[in-house]
Amino acid sequence: MSLATRYRPQNFEDLVGQLSAAQSLKNALDYRKIGHAYLFHGARGVGKTTMARILAKALNCVNGPTSQICNSCEHCVEISEGRSTDVIEIDAASNRGIDNIRELRAQAVFAPMKSRYKVYIIDEVHMLTTESFNALLKTLEEPPHHVVFILATTELHKIPETITSRCQVFTFKKFNAREIADRLAHILDLEKIAFEREALLPIAERGEGSLRDAISLLDQTLAFSGQNTLTLAAVRESLDILPVETYNNFVQGLRTGDLHAILNAIHELAQGGANLRVFLKDLLAYLRVMVLVSEKVEVHSLSKEDLEKIIRAAQAWDRNALIRVFQQLFRLNQEFGQMLSAKSSELRMALEISLVDLVHKLREPSVSALVQKIERLKTAIETGKPFEDTIASAPVQPEKRDTPAPQPQAATGDHQADTAAMLQKAFLAEEVPVNPETQKLFGG
Numbered sequence: 001m002s003l004a005t006r007y008r009p010q011n012f013e014d015l016v017g018q019l020s021a022a023q024s025l026k027n028a029l030d031y032r033k034i035g036h037a038y039l040f041h042g043a044r045g046v047g048k049t050t051m052a053r054i055l056a057k058a059l060n061c062v063n064g065p066t067s068q069i070c071n072s073c074e075h076c077v078e079i080s081e082g083r084s085t086d087v088i089e090i091d092a093a094s095n096r097g098i099d100n101i102r103e104l105r106a107q108a109v110f111a112p113m114k115s116r117y118k119v120y121i122i123d124e125v126h127m128l129t130t131e132s133f134n135a136l137l138k139t140l141e142e143p144p145h146h147v148v149f150i151l152a153t154t155e156l157h158k159i160p161e162t163i164t165s166r167c168q169v170f171t172f173k174k175f176n177a178r179e180i181a182d183r184l185a186h187i188l189d190l191e192k193i194a195f196e197r198e199a200l201l202p203i204a205e206r207g208e209g210s211l212r213d214a215i216s217l218l219d220q221t222l223a224f225s226g227q228n229t230l231t232l233a234a235v236r237e238s239l240d241i242l243p244v245e246t247y248n249n250f251v252q253g254l255r256t257g258d259l260h261a262i263l264n265a266i267h268e269l270a271q272g273g274a275n276l277r278v279f280l281k282d283l284l285a286y287l288r289v290m291v292l293v294s295e296k297v298e299v300h301s302l303s304k305e306d307l308e309k310i311i312r313a314a315q316a317w318d319r320n321a322l323i324r325v326f327q328q329l330f331r332l333n334q335e336f337g338q339m340l341s342a343k344s345s346e347l348r349m350a351l352e353i354s355l356v357d358l359v360h361k362l363r364e365p366s367v368s369a370l371v372q373k374i375e376r377l378k379t380a381i382e383t384g385k386p387f388e389d390t391i392a393s394a395p396v397q398p399e400k401r402d403t404p405a406p407q408p409q410a411a412t413g414d415h416q417a418d419t420a421a422m423l424q425k426a427f428l429a430e431e432v433p434v435n436p437e438t439q440k441l442f443g444g
């Protein structure tokens with residue numbers, strides 16, 4: 001039995017991370033304020049259908065309706081095993097047509113076979129057609145007293161207002177990486193499997209807020225390593241996760257415009273059989289953290305050592321340039337998403353060319369840097385201060401250069417010549433290419 005199946009929550013208390021929804025439902029059960037329609041909304045893998053099954057048990061448990069599910073009576077067991085005739089699960093993605101809902105309506109009027117309530121769990125409910133929603137609405141307007149609907153969706157905005165207004169809506173939040181890591185640690189403890197704590201964070205990160213996905217990845221990693229201990233090295237190998245240094249070096253190559261190093265890194269990744277889709281995704285996650293730490297935002301999804309390395313790397317970057325890198329690679333990642341049948345050699349080509357383009361773009365001055373420079377020049381001309389003494393309103397950190405900045409020249413007293421010299425220095429300071437004609441104009 002997979003870990004995900006074995007550790008599927010069976011009680012309201014097990015649904016870590018969804019405590020507020022669980023508490024509201026428990027209160028409703030204990031005060032016998034049972035609604036006829038519930039709508040659970042949230043990202044995939046956050047426990048919507050699990051909560052729906054727990055609620056179904058709470059309604060039909062021999063002790064019920066109760067918030068204290070026994071999990072051992074006939075009703076509870078049948079629901080847990082997915083074979084209760086009175087708890088009907090429908091996947092709206094594949095049963096979205098009007099006939100499916102007509103059938104449901106025809107059946108709903110009959111009393112439950114042996115339970116207290118007939119519970120319809122409709123997953124991915126946003127997939128229903130407009131006609132189907134209208135048919136469902138008629139039942140929601142006048143539901144048979146023995147029926148409870150539990151609708152679940154990842155896309156609340158696609159559900160007509162007429163439906164949502166007749167449901168009690170519960171929002172399920174995504175789990176953060178720490179919460180997922182804690183849950184994984186709990187499972188490993190119960191399984192008596194030794195583990196390195198830092199091995200859990202990459203799994204949690206890859207789960208992208210879905211506990212179910214994270215548990216499946218944990219399963220996969222344990223099967224891959226075939227051992228009784230979970231190590232960071234095994235997780236990295238199993239999930240194709242590269243050490244932070246790899247991204248550090250790669251991004252450093254982008255900053256210094258070292259195309260040779262960048263293309264060589266891609267070559268090595270491809271030779272080593274790395275999945276370039278995964279690499280690009282992880283590179284984006286790395287860049288995101290770089291942007292966040294440069295804005296002093298706290299990040300919890302990485303170990304302290306890794307975080308310190310990223311903070312140091314971020315300090316060398318101009319924020320605008322960093323954001324440009326992120327945006328271009330983000331677009332490429334979206335394109336990768338559309339190239340589902342692309343061969344790895346095609347992905348490699350697309351990645352390489354995008355990186356070459358990026359390096360060239362990074363060599364051009366950004367618009368914001370130019371605007372700031374013009375502002376400073378204006379101040380210099382208006383106040384007569386040397387350009388170096390003017391301060392940009394939002395300072396752009398200059399990249400560290402190997403060549404020393406040109407030394408300021410003494411003012412000549414000729415206002416026009418001084419301005420020209422100032423302009424030239426200002427441009428040279430940021431290494432904007434000055435063509436010979438402009439140089440002549442500036443008296444250089």
Ligand SMILES: [Zn+2]
Nearest residue numbers: 061070073076
């Ligand atoms: Zn029970």
